[in-house]
Amino acid sequence: MPLLLLPERRRLGGDPSSAPTLQRLLARGDSSTVPDGAAAQMHAAFDIVPRHLSPAALSREHDARDAALNAWLRADPGHVRADMGMGRLLACGDLGLTPDEVEALLKPLRPLFGDEGFPISAPHPGRWYLMLPREVQLPAFAAPDAVLGDDLYNHLPQGEPGRRWRRLLNEAQVILHNHPVNAARAAQGRVTVNTLWFWGGGTLPGSVRSAWTTLHSGDPVLRALAGLAAMSVADLDTGDGDRADAGVVEVGHIDAGTMLDLRDVRDRAALERRWLAPLFAQQRRGRLDTIELLFADGLRVRYAPAHRWRFWRRPPATPS
Structure with missing residues (x-):
């Protein structure tokens, strides 16, 4: 059948x-x-x-064949636009990044997430990952399809469980906003990477x-x-x-x-x-x-x- x-x-x-x-x-x-x-x-x-x-753990296994020992969270590159007092998520994932652009964008993000114990990596240009301890407790994160076109902040995890992730997102946005890769992409009329989107966390089944x-x-x-x-x-x-x-x-x-x-x-x-x-x-x-x-x-x-x-x-x- x-x-x-x-x-x-x-x-x-x-x-x-x-x-x-x-x-x-x-x-x-x-x-x-x-x-x-x-x-x-x-x-x-x-x-x-x-x-x-866990879409994050499963796609990591597909991309790198190393997902078994840890938990994973997608931290995909995205583009958000200020619109009527909101931050509207317009793109997430495949933004046409070259390998050199990915590496340059990740370089200042590594200390931010590394200090939290969550190393960031990107075996695929449109799929970025945070490696987490298996026992980590994660709040619920919305998948990109549920957020695209809407105010990004309406979909962030709230309360104490989401506080760390709201902080990390804000700090990542500051780093990306000031990044020379984005200045170059904007000058070329290309979509900038000015946010990340966390989602899909967990371990392999x-x-x-x-x-x-x-x-x-x-x-x-x-x-x-x-x-x-x-x-x-x-x-x-x-x-x-x-x-x-x-x-x-x-x-x-x-x-x-x-x-x-x-x-x-x-x-x-x-x-x-x-x-x-x-x-x-x-x-x-x-x-x-x-x-x-x-x-x-x-x-x-x-x-x-x-x-x-x-x-x-x-x-x-x-x-x-």
């Missing part, structure tokens, strides 16, 4: 008629609901113990298993989970162009143990052409039994060959 991880249905643009296979699967398959969100999708695809997921054997994804967190579950991992091109159009063919004839990460797809017609129609054709030829769709809004659909006779059913309404 191949599993397709998909975005929220409301994020799929285009006329529903441009994706007849999707409409058929939604209407005639067996539907159920799971909690919404990325973490719920991962728990549905993997058996994870303990259940707490103790155990990860999955009913699937192969993952096709570019997401570092998902790839790390698959590695811990001893799955084989490969890339998946979901962008425009010939490679993406041949996606299923390049992946190979999808078998029951394949998990496809299509959460970045935003166009119904592209989803239909590149993935759903070829998978449905494989099922009609008897090469697949059940096809499973798992949407980020919590809808889970399993479509078996016998469901083709449910011609009277209509797809559920898309959440607004």
